[in-house]
Amino acid sequence: MNNNLRRFKSVLISQIAFLAPETSNKFNQRLVKIAAEIALLLPLTMTFSHSQPAQAKLLWQDDFSPGWQQRWQAKNYRGKDNFQIRSDKQLGDYVRVTFDKEVAGTSGGFGFDSDVVKRLVDGSRENLYLSYYVRFKPSFEWRLGGKLPGLMTRLYGGVTGCADPNGKNGFSSRYMWSMRGELQTYLYLPNQKNYPKPDCGYRKKVDGFKFTPGKWHHVIQQVKLNTPGKANGRYRIWADGKLVTDYQKVTYRSQEGKFKIDLINFATYFGGRNKKWAPTKAGNYVDFAAFSIHDTFPERSLPSARQSRNLALNQPITGSVQSQKDHPVSNVVDGKSDTRWSAQSYPQKLEIKLGESSQEIDRLDIVPLKGRAYQFKAVTGDGRLIVDRTNNTEGGEVISASFKPIKTKNIKLIITGCYGNSCSEKDWVSIQEIKVFGAKLNYD
Numbered sequence: 206m207n208n209n210l211r212r213f214k215s216v217l218i219s220q221i222a223f224l225a226p227e228t229s230n231k232f233n234q235r236l237v238k239i240a241a242e243i244a245l246l247l248p249l250t251m252t253f254s255h256s257q258p259a260q261a262k263l264l265w266q267d268d269f270s271p272g273w274q275q276r277w278q279a280k281n282y283r284g285k286d287n288f289q290i291r292s293d294k295q296l297g298d299y300v301r302v303t304f305d306k307e308v309a310g311t312s313g314g315f316g317f318d319s320d321v322v323k324r325l326v327d328g329s330r331e332n333l334y335l336s337y338y339v340r341f342k343p344s345f346e347w348r349l350g351g352k353l354p355g356l357m358t359r360l361y362g363g364v365t366g367c368a369d370p371n372g373k374n375g376f377s378s379r380y381m382w383s384m385r386g387e388l389q390t391y392l393y394l395p396n397q398k399n400y401p402k403p404d405c406g407y408r409k410k411v412d413g414f415k416f417t418p419g420k421w422h423h424v425i426q427q428v429k430l431n432t433p434g435k436a437n438g439r440y441r442i443w444a445d446g447k448l449v450t451d452y453q454k455v456t457y458r459s460q461e462g463k464f465k466i467d468l469i470n471f472a473t474y475f476g477g478r479n480k481k482w483a484p485t486k487a488g489n490y491v492d493f494a495a496f497s498i499h500d501t502f503p504e505r506s507l508p509s510a511r512q513s514r515n516l517a518l519n520q521p522i523t524g525s526v527q528s529q530k531d532h533p534v535s536n537v538v539d540g541k542s543d544t545r546w547s548a549q550s551y552p553q554k555l556e557i558k559l560g561e562s563s564q565e566i567d568r569l570d571i572v573p574l575k576g577r578a579y580q581f582k583a584v585t586g587d588g589r590l591i592v593d594r595t596n597n598t599e600g601g602e603v604i605s606a607s608f609k610p611i612k613t614k615n616i617k618l619i620i621t622g623c624y625g626n627s628c629s630e631k632d633w634v635s636i637q638e639i640k641v642f643g644a645k646l647n648y649d
């Protein structure tokens with residue numbers, strides 16, 4: 206605990222002591238109780254800062270490690286051949302998007318929609334911060350510019366590609382890079398025609414910031430939707446920690462516009478549409494890493510490798526589990542991909558003890574034999590649903606599920622079936638590893 210924190214805590218406790226004898230009514234008593242609880246929590250949750258006193262609440266973060274498409278709930282893909290996954294020590298697994306030469310517009314680059322925003326609590330979807338890291342190839346050809354991911358609401362196909370936002374059909378708030386590496390806004394808002402450039406989307410270079418090729422940059426956007434019919438929304442951009450755009454009195458929704466923030470539109474390509482936008486050389490690329498969503502300004506948003514610890518590793522498995530003789534159930538938590546658990550017929554159940562105390566978890570990985578698309582659901586030891594993938598149709602190297610953080614000591618897994626041609630004809634359930642990851646918010 207630093208000195209400021211110590212001082213603050215002691216002041217708070219003295220104020221509680223001062224208040225306590227005068228608690229004549231229930232409201233005051235409640236207030237004292239809350240203050241006392243806050244004081245107890247302080248060493249764990251408070252950090253002091255000169256600029257942004259509120260601790261950011263991280264709602265979601267992920268990288269591009271195996272199974273990311275399932276965890277990101279990705280759909281509406283474009284350009285699936287144009288990316289590869291690479292690894293960075295600090296930022297984790299990231300995606301590198303490579304652009305074909307002389308291709309502009311959505312036929313180049315890579316894109317998808319991520320539905321993770323829908324999983325967040327309802328009240329937070331009207332004011333969100335999207336944070337990520339982006340790096341351009343050292344000799345990147347800027348040309349006239351290109352698109353970068355942002356938040357949006359996609360109704361009736363969505364307002365992108367010169368569509369006309371009317372306050373009822375959603376918004377989009379991607380970025381662009383511009384011809385000298387500047388960062389530009391690229392907004393589709395109902396009143397964008399009133400802005401200086403009334404063509405496709407509202408594009409304006411941010412103040413005092415340029416991308417340096419070869420360097421990771423950190424961009425954050427805040428979308429705060431307006432009250433329908435009132436011009437009280439906000440749009441802000443921070444680049445490498447510095448506020449570079451701040452639009453107030455923004456209208457995203459008309460009186461009839463009831464939508465909330467819907468998804469991350471991961472879109473990157475050169476353009477524009479014609480050749481003037483297209484790269485002249487092959488091999489231009491852009492890297493994207495460490496996406497996260499917050500409900501307050503994420504002051505510290507360099508993620509650590511928080512998901513590296515598998516809470517299920519070498520933990521005891523309880524309950525009556527069936528196993529084939531040479532493939533005992535302990536093989537799913539031994540950390541070895543060449544050992545497996547096998548049991549015949551559905552459903553199969555097992556329960557893993559994660560620790561003596563409750564653990565907050567937000568991700569489950571199942572490594573199936575032969576890439577089988579097993580179907581399953583997970584519940585806590587006391588029966589609360591963690592995640593339901595009983596309709597799963599995707600197998601592969603790993604079946605990865607992420608979910609809203611939940612606290613539990615035990616995780617129960619019920620394998621209910623299997624989908625597709627690679628499944629065992631004799632209904633064998635064969636799983637090499639089961640991994641459970643914590644949602645601990647190491648965000649230094």
Ligand SMILES: [Ca+2]
Pocket residue numbers: 536537538539540541542543544545637638
């Ligand atoms: Ca194993």
